[in-house]
Amino acid sequence: MAGILDxxxxxxxxxxxxxxxxxxxxxxxxxxxxxxxxxxxxVTDGEGKTVTIELNDPLEEELSGIVEVIGMVSSxxxxxxxxxxxxxxxxxxxxxxxxxxxxxxxxxxxPQHYPFVVAASG
Amino acid sequence: xxKAKVHNLKEQLCEAGMGVTLTQGAVEALLKGSExxxxxxxxxxxxxxxxxxxxSRFRLMMSDGRHSLSSFLLATQLNNLPxxxxxxxxxxxxxxxxxxxxxxxxxxVVVVVDMEILQSAEQTGxxxxxxxxxxxxxxxxxxxxxxxxxxxxxxxxxxxxxxxSHRNNTSFSASRGAGRNLTATALMKTSPMKTSPMKTSPMKTSPMKASPMKTSPMKTSPMKASPMKASPMKAAGSSLVSSAKVIPIASLNPYQSKWTIxxxxxxxxxxxxxxxxxxxxxxxxxxxxxxxxxxxxxxxNNEVDKFFSLVExxxxxxxxxxxxxxANKQYTTLKNDYEMTLxxxxxxxxxxxxxxxxxxxxxxxxxxxLENWDKDxxxxxxxxxxxxxxxxxxxxxSSREVSKRALNLIDTTGKEVTITLWGEEAExxxxxxxxxxxxxxxxxxxxxxxSLSALFSSTIMVNPDIPEAFxxxxxxxxxGHAVDSQSLTETRSTSSGSKMNWKTLSDxxxxxxxxxxxxxxxxxxxxxxxxxxxxxxYQACPSADCNKKVIxxxxxxxxxEKCNREYPNFKYRLxxxxxLADFGDNQWVTCFQETAEVLLGHSAKTLGQLREMDEAAFxxxxxxxxxxxxxxxxxxKLETYNDESRVKVTVLEVLPVDHREYSRRLLRNIHKLAS
Numbered sequence: 001m002a003g004i005l006d007x008x009x010x011x012x013x014x015x016x017x018x019x020x021x022x023x024x025x026x027x028x029x030x031x032x033x034x035x036x037x038x039x040x041x042x043v044t045d046g047e048g049k050t051v052t053i054e055l056n057d058p059l060e061e062e063l064s065g066i067v068e069v070i071g072m073v074s075s076x077x078x079x080x081x082x083x084x085x086x087x088x089x090x091x092x093x094x095x096x097x098x099x100x101x102x103x104x105x106x107x108x109x110x111p112q113h114y115p116f117v118v119a120a121s122g
Numbered sequence: 123x124x125k126a127k128v129h130n131l132k133e134q135l136c137e138a139g140m141g142v143t144l145t146q147g148a149v150e151a152l153l154k155g156s157e158x159x160x161x162x163x164x165x166x167x168x169x170x171x172x173x174x175x176x177x178s179r180f181r182l183m184m185s186d187g188r189h190s191l192s193s194f195l196l197a198t199q200l201n202n203l204p205x206x207x208x209x210x211x212x213x214x215x216x217x218x219x220x221x222x223x224x225x226x227x228x229x230x231v232v233v234v235v236d237m238e239i240l241q242s243a244e245q246t247g248x249x250x251x252x253x254x255x256x257x258x259x260x261x262x263x264x265x266x267x268x269x270x271x272x273x274x275x276x277x278x279x280x281x282x283x284x285x286x287s288h289r290n291n292t293s294f295s296a297s298r299g300a301g302r303n304l305t306a307t308a309l310m311k312t313s314p315m316k317t318s319p320m321k322t323s324p325m326k327t328s329p330m331k332a333s334p335m336k337t338s339p340m341k342t343s344p345m346k347a348s349p350m351k352a353s354p355m356k357a358a359g360s361s362l363v364s365s366a367k368v369i370p371i372a373s374l375n376p377y378q379s380k381w382t383i384x385x386x387x388x389x390x391x392x393x394x395x396x397x398x399x400x401x402x403x404x405x406x407x408x409x410x411x412x413x414x415x416x417x418x419x420x421x422x423n424n425e426v427d428k429f430f431s432l433v434e435x436x437x438x439x440x441x442x443x444x445x446x447x448x449a450n451k452q453y454t455t456l457k458n459d460y461e462m463t464l465x466x467x468x469x470x471x472x473x474x475x476x477x478x479x480x481x482x483x484x485x486x487x488x489x490x491x492l493e494n495w496d497k498d499x500x501x502x503x504x505x506x507x508x509x510x511x512x513x514x515x516x517x518x519x520s521s522r523e524v525s526k527r528a529l530n531l532i533d534t535t536g537k538e539v540t541i542t543l544w545g546e547e548a549e550x551x552x553x554x555x556x557x558x559x560x561x562x563x564x565x566x567x568x569x570x571x572x573s574l575s576a577l578f579s580s581t582i583m584v585n586p587d588i589p590e591a592f593x594x595x596x597x598x599x600x601x602g603h604a605v606d607s608q609s610l611t612e613t614r615s616t617s618s619g620s621k622m623n624w625k626t627l628s629d630x631x632x633x634x635x636x637x638x639x640x641x642x643x644x645x646x647x648x649x650x651x652x653x654x655x656x657x658x659x660y661q662a663c664p665s666a667d668c669n670k671k672v673i674x675x676x677x678x679x680x681x682x683e684k685c686n687r688e689y690p691n692f693k694y695r696l697x698x699x700x701x702l703a704d705f706g707d708n709q710w711v712t713c714f715q716e717t718a719e720v721l722l723g724h725s726a727k728t729l730g731q732l733r734e735m736d737e738a739a740f741x742x743x744x745x746x747x748x749x750x751x752x753x754x755x756x757x758x759k760l761e762t763y764n765d766e767s768r769v770k771v772t773v774l775e776v777l778p779v780d781h782r783e784y785s786r787r788l789l790r791n792i793h794k795l796a797s
Binding site: 093096098099102103106109110 | 604781782785786789792796
């Protein structure tokens, strides 16, 4: 887990998965189906495309709504999650997934303005 | 023997001699509504039906040699024929123009609009042939009904033609022998006019009221008040109403009293009570539409009781005998020079045959064009309800509490407008699923630029069954939902007009804002980085309209120079100096009372108390404001003070950041820059 925290984790959606194979990413989407074992679930991005998330340890809680997953993209296009974050719907403003997707596109269309680098400390 | 003779006579007449040939099969054809060209028929019987008001009607029994039928009605314009004894029993005529109407119970009536007498009764010399009554449903020839009780007389089984005769004749029956029992059988049996059974008929006892009106619902409706009322038009709801001509609403005028219209109720108001110096009463009104146009109808007092529950929005009715008058445009926005008032004689009958009646008559104005319309215009609008606020309750000037609800509508012009619903409409509106909402008769206002308000007389339709609604739904689902619409209704008032002037803090210097003669206005998203707590509060004149700083006289009194008075007290007011920052620059700004209170989250009064009593808490308030981000609406002007010129920025309004709106704006700007 420590390793992934030090690395830049670009925010992506389904269409960008293929360019990030074996890299750490951050995927935000709406929870779809949770496998009965609790070790895998699906997430749908702002364009309606679905990705499968795999966990090392089974889920210990109910998953629903929008979730932010950090993990590695496998060669099969799935995300091996190291950690996830539930964006609570009952607090604050509701998350606009379509708008988020628009922002994602901008970030990736203009990498010169949105560089994914870890700032050097000191 | 006799029969043979008759038969011969018929043949003579039909084939050779007299030159007239009855058009056999014409009766059947006419009844079925088929085209028959100038059929030649013989009049077997004619009966006059009188009414209390208006001209008499004549009911005819015609024969085509094969069949006879008494369901013929003479149009009033031909009344002179029988009255001048031209149209007499056994004469032969050619029907040049007829109309066949179907009653609501399925029976047919043939109205003779134009006819020519080909051969007089004398010349013809009697009934031609041996026609049998045309029997389409077997009911026609039930003889027993002739002298039966009144109620039965009114039943369909006993008469080819129901209605008019019945209703009209409570007082006339005895003398005329006309009226209800115009049964084929009665006619057949008795030599024409005698109908003695009629004379003793209990018709007089206005049985109509109670009769189990098989035929027409109308009979049990308002009509019951006066049996005399039955002028053919109105009388038996279905029968006569349809046999009378239905005229278009557009041709209604106060100079023509014999009319029937068939229209759909588009809008029905609630009952309204009034009480003034001249008395009190109640009314309700409704609007109707047919293919030709629309008109408003009002009912007062008694008519309210009579008709309120009968009239339902969306249903079609035959209406006749109401008072036409010039429309009071103050109370209606319909396109008709006239409006109608129901009276004691009016009749409203539900109609089952609604084809051709439009469901609703709307002239929708595209939202993008609303700016071209003047305020207070009454218009129709349709759009997709993108969002709806919750119902809120407000108190009006007359201290009444009323519910209100604002909806945002968008249409294919990509423009949005806010419409406000009131009262019950506001409460029962369901905005889920972004429905298509159509409003007929809403008032356009210039509040917030352009906005709409529903009136008492407006009709609000959610997901209406009209083509425009389907078009909007399809457009919205496909692309409309993603459109960055511009709302014509600015929910926040802007001094710069309808569009916010978004700037960044560096723009102020870069663009030399405020250097011109007039002050400039702009909005920005910025973060508070410093608030000056010293000298943020001052003691102000306690009088309501004066905010001038008072001088502490040190004797418990405070002097206001502006009011030229001394007061034993003062009120605290805020004058806050703050520094705002964004990615590009900082800017010192001044916040007066209202904006300072929003920024600090406390009233001046509270802060005044806090400063006196708990300085630490006072400090904390100012700390908390730091690093909060807001939308600021500002005024900027270059000011000169003692030879020094400085650009001064005053905050006019502090608003929370609408992140969605902000994001969309940024995305828009990025796309613009990128293209």
